[in-house]
Amino acid sequence: MTMFRTVAAIGALTLGTWTSIGQAQDFDAWAENVRAANEGKEVVVAVASHPSVEAFKTMIPAFEEATGIKVTLDEMEEGQLGQKLTLEVSSGTTSYDAVMTAIERNPKVASAGYIEPLEPWLNDPEKTPDWFDYADILPAYSDMFLWDGQHYAIPFAGETVFLFYRKDLFEKHGLSVPSTYDELLETAAFFDDNEDNVNGVSFRARLGWEFTYTWSIFLFPFDGRMVDPETGKPDLTAPGTAASLDYMRKLAEHAPVGVESYSFPEAWDAFMLGKAAMMVEASAAAPEVENPDKSLVAGNVGYAPLPAGPAGAFSGVWGWGLGMTAASENKDATWALITYLTGRGTQDDYLANGGIPSRSSSLGDSALQAELPYYGATLDTLKQAAALNEKGLGVVLPLPEWGQFSDIMGTDGARAFIGEIPVDEAVTSMQAQAEDLLGK
Amino acid sequence: MTSRGTSRAPLLLITPAFAVVFVLAAYSLFWLIQLSLTDLTFGQPFDQGVPVGLENFRWLLFDPSSTFWPAARLTGIYVLGTLVPELVLGLGIALLLNRQMRLRSVYTAALIIPIVLMPAMVGMIARLYFSHDGLINFGIETLAGVKLNWGGRELALMAVILVDIWEWTPFFILILLAGLQTLPVEAYEAAKVDGASNWQAFRHITLPMLLPLILTALVLRFMDVLRIFDVIFAMFGGGPGTATTTLPLYIYRTTMLAEDVGRGSAASVMLIVMIVASTLLLVRLRQRVMFQA
Numbered sequence: 001m002t003m004f005r006t007v008a009a010i011g012a013l014t015l016g017t018w019t020s021i022g023q024a025q026d027f028d029a030w031a032e033n034v035r036a037a038n039e040g041k042e043v044v045v046a047v048a049s050h051p052s053v054e055a056f057k058t059m060i061p062a063f064e065e066a067t068g069i070k071v072t073l074d075e076m077e078e079g080q081l082g083q084k085l086t087l088e089v090s091s092g093t094t095s096y097d098a099v100m101t102a103i104e105r106n107p108k109v110a111s112a113g114y115i116e117p118l119e120p121w122l123n124d125p126e127k128t129p130d131w132f133d134y135a136d137i138l139p140a141y142s143d144m145f146l147w148d149g150q151h152y153a154i155p156f157a158g159e160t161v162f163l164f165y166r167k168d169l170f171e172k173h174g175l176s177v178p179s180t181y182d183e184l185l186e187t188a189a190f191f192d193d194n195e196d197n198v199n200g201v202s203f204r205a206r207l208g209w210e211f212t213y214t215w216s217i218f219l220f221p222f223d224g225r226m227v228d229p230e231t232g233k234p235d236l237t238a239p240g241t242a243a244s245l246d247y248m249r250k251l252a253e254h255a256p257v258g259v260e261s262y263s264f265p266e267a268w269d270a271f272m273l274g275k276a277a278m279m280v281e282a283s284a285a286a287p288e289v290e291n292p293d294k295s296l297v298a299g300n301v302g303y304a305p306l307p308a309g310p311a312g313a314f315s316g317v318w319g320w321g322l323g324m325t326a327a328s329e330n331k332d333a334t335w336a337l338i339t340y341l342t343g344r345g346t347q348d349d350y351l352a353n354g355g356i357p358s359r360s361s362s363l364g365d366s367a368l369q370a371e372l373p374y375y376g377a378t379l380d381t382l383k384q385a386a387a388l389n390e391k392g393l394g395v396v397l398p399l400p401e402w403g404q405f406s407d408i409m410g411t412d413g414a415r416a417f418i419g420e421i422p423v424d425e426a427v428t429s430m431q432a433q434a435e436d437l438l439g440k
Numbered sequence: 441m442t443s444r445g446t447s448r449a450p451l452l453l454i455t456p457a458f459a460v461v462f463v464l465a466a467y468s469l470f471w472l473i474q475l476s477l478t479d480l481t482f483g484q485p486f487d488q489g490v491p492v493g494l495e496n497f498r499w500l501l502f503d504p505s506s507t508f509w510p511a512a513r514l515t516g517i518y519v520l521g522t523l524v525p526e527l528v529l530g531l532g533i534a535l536l537l538n539r540q541m542r543l544r545s546v547y548t549a550a551l552i553i554p555i556v557l558m559p560a561m562v563g564m565i566a567r568l569y570f571s572h573d574g575l576i577n578f579g580i581e582t583l584a585g586v587k588l589n590w591g592g593r594e595l596a597l598m599a600v601i602l603v604d605i606w607e608w609t610p611f612f613i614l615i616l617l618a619g620l621q622t623l624p625v626e627a628y629e630a631a632k633v634d635g636a637s638n639w640q641a642f643r644h645i646t647l648p649m650l651l652p653l654i655l656t657a658l659v660l661r662f663m664d665v666l667r668i669f670d671v672i673f674a675m676f677g678g679g680p681g682t683a684t685t686t687l688p689l690y691i692y693r694t695t696m697l698a699e700d701v702g703r704g705s706a707a708s709v710m711l712i713v714m715i716v717a718s719t720l721l722l723v724r725l726r727q728r729v730m731f732q733a
Contacts, residue, residue, distance in 0.1 A: 083696055086483045116549055205677030257572045260680035261591030266571070398529060404481070407698040411507075411682070416595045420681035429505045436505075 027345060030064040030129040035430035038333040039068030043099040045337070046085070048078040048319065051287065052157040053100070055355035056341050063340045069333045082317075089114045098338060099155050102320050103144040104209075108400040110147035115323040120336045131345030138319050140382050140389075141358045147398070153321030156342045157284070157356035161217050161315050162381040163373075164271060164279040164289060165322065167302040169195065177302065181221060181309045183246060184278070188254035191277040200254030202276035204267040206418060212410040216316055216395035217280060218244045220388055221309025226405070227438070229392030233307040234434035236409075237427055240311065245416055245423045252417065260418045272297060280306070282318070283381070284356055286374035303377035304386055315384040316395030401437055408433045444631025469712070475705035482699035489702065496706035504609060507682055508707060511690035514597065518686050519665050521601040522608065523658065530604070530612020531654070535642075537613065538620040546619065551610035559607075566603045570675065591676070596683045600672050604665070612657055617651040620646070655726035664716050687711050
């Protein structure tokens with residue numbers, strides 16, 4: 001049965017996807033070349049649990065069949081994966097050929113030489129077939145893995161943060177989608193007062209990186225800073241930093257009770273169960289929100305770019321990519337797998353199996369946009385992220401010390417958020433710790 | 441020859457066990473102390489730590505940005521908040537179960553269930569139970585018409601304490617029940633003849649005779665509760681704010697998330713010193729009580 005499915009998959013791939021872009025022969029020739037050089041080799045990949053990894057699992061049998069390379073996925077929870085990679089960097093050894101890495105971790109693994117710069121492969125037409133089409137990946141996503149002028153991973157699941165709102169409730173009360181953060185606050189308060197059992201807005205705010213994640217969205221529209229873009233020195237005492245925390249405290253009054261302990265699953269659940277009229281969350285939540293098996297509000301949700309604050313409207317970019325370990329002994333086989341899983345030619349298969357998009361050919365596809373309303377909002381929000389980058393700023397600092405920096409913000413920020421310490425004190429304490437970390 | 445042989449035998453017999461403990465515990469402890477004296481970021485090779493003397497300890501204890509003391513204070517509240525109710529409830533329930541009653545063995549067996557559950561699982565389930573629309577609030581709303589914010593700053597620590605009490609009171613019950621069943625009947629009969637009330641019998645016979653066992657149970661639990669991690673981690677991860685960041689959570693967050701191996705190790709060393717010192721005190725107290733008895 002599996003054999004049949006595999007053959008059928010290859011057939012579908014070759015006849016369907018490939019002929020549609022006229023590259024079936026390219027694929028066959030590529031697969032033959034890969035097989036000739038790598039048949040019988042094994043590629044071990046460390047991955048986190050993620051919808052895109054589920055898509056990979058359905059794609060891998062056809063790859064194995066076509067190339068004779070055996071693929072083993074070592075799947076673990078996201079936090080565990082991060083700690084495991086850090087431990088491997090510390091000990092200088094690895095048990096993997098490829099690893100799933102994220103924007104937050106890239107500077108650390110790249111600067112330590114744990115993963116390989118990919119330019120030598122990307123620039124080699126022998127190894128990178130045309131159907132891979134690197135230029136089709138949105139630059140916002142491919143640049144996540146830039147370190148010292150080179151790319152260290154191929155993005156496959158991009159993520160941004162936008163506004164989810166209940167179209168039915170907005171229509172019922174004749175409200176328009178908030179375009180400023182003041183309006184967002186007013187609208188949230190309105191739903192708190194006028195809808196039974198519905199709060200204004202949901203988001204994650206749990207102690208640690210999740211608090212930093214949400215805060216980094218509110219920080220820049222209020223002109224807050226992590227570091228000075230000119231000098232790279234910590235600049236958390238910029239007045240906007242405290243203002244953005246104050247705003248989050250006000251907004252939390254219109255969030256479901258217990259929001260201060262919300263991790264992203266709780267934040268998503270609150271919205272999907274109809275307990276919040278709006279949500280400021282990751283675009284990755286949208287497929288779940290639209291899934292009627294999981295969400296009570298599926299089909300009633302609109303998506304919009306984030307509102308503007310006094311300093312402008314900004315969002316951020318996060319995401320996952322596949323990188324190749326420097327110590328891998330099967331680099332060509334590993335690269336073949338990465339091109340196969342993240343290429344444009346295999347994209348239809350990837351998306352059909354629940355993979356999260358990161359290419360302009362999919363996000364910009366008008367038929368897909370009509371079918372999936374969050375595709376358009378994703379592209380619009382990526383412009384907000386680009387606007388932030390143009391100012392030399394970003395929601396993640398491209399530094400090996402980002403994990404520590406993020407924890408400083410996620411700890412003292414969360415303490416101020418719940419009133420454990422005053423906002424001013426939190427900002428001063430964060431600045432002192434950040435200076436200790438990065439220098440004054 | 442014979443006497444020398446016998447005196448050497450025990451030594452030989454404990455050597456393998458001692459060697460294992462030494463390698464596993466003493467070596468790690470030595471390594472930990474060494475790390476606590478360095479400036480090392482998680483992710484750097486472990487041998488690249490820069491020696492900084494006692495700077496990590498100074499920072500933890502005296503720097504205004506350090507939250508070591510609040511974490512230590514929370515740990516103190518957690519220890520008292522769990523051990524006292526667990527002991528009182530445990531003793532009370534053990535006394536009840538010590539009477540002749542039907543199905544006693546069933547009750548006793550059922551008491552083991554919370555203890556054998558995986559703590560991380562208990563934490564995950566408790567996270568659902570204590571959510572705003574969870575089972576606990578459903579009960580409270582039905583009885584009192586209000587819902588409490590267990591995930592909030594004021595009640596989060598209480599929620600984890602309640603879970604600990606649920607999970608570990610049976611430990612006291614089982615130990616104290618076993619103790620109660622070994623107490624000599626004669627003492628109670630004599631007290632009855634002398635006209636002692638139930639309370640007097642409890643106060644002057646049961647409690648003094650059970651005291652060594654109570655202290656043993658307390659010592660065992662005390663060492664355990666000081667390093668509790670799984671349930672709190674699964675329920676609130678130390679938050680909201682730092683409302684449930686007890687010392688073990690603080691150490692985890694400092695080492696793995698703030699990626700400061702030096703400070704995390706220094707905090708671990710201090711926790712170990714606290715555990716050893718206070719356990720020695722409790723053991724001393726227990727010996728004195730046993731001696732007086």
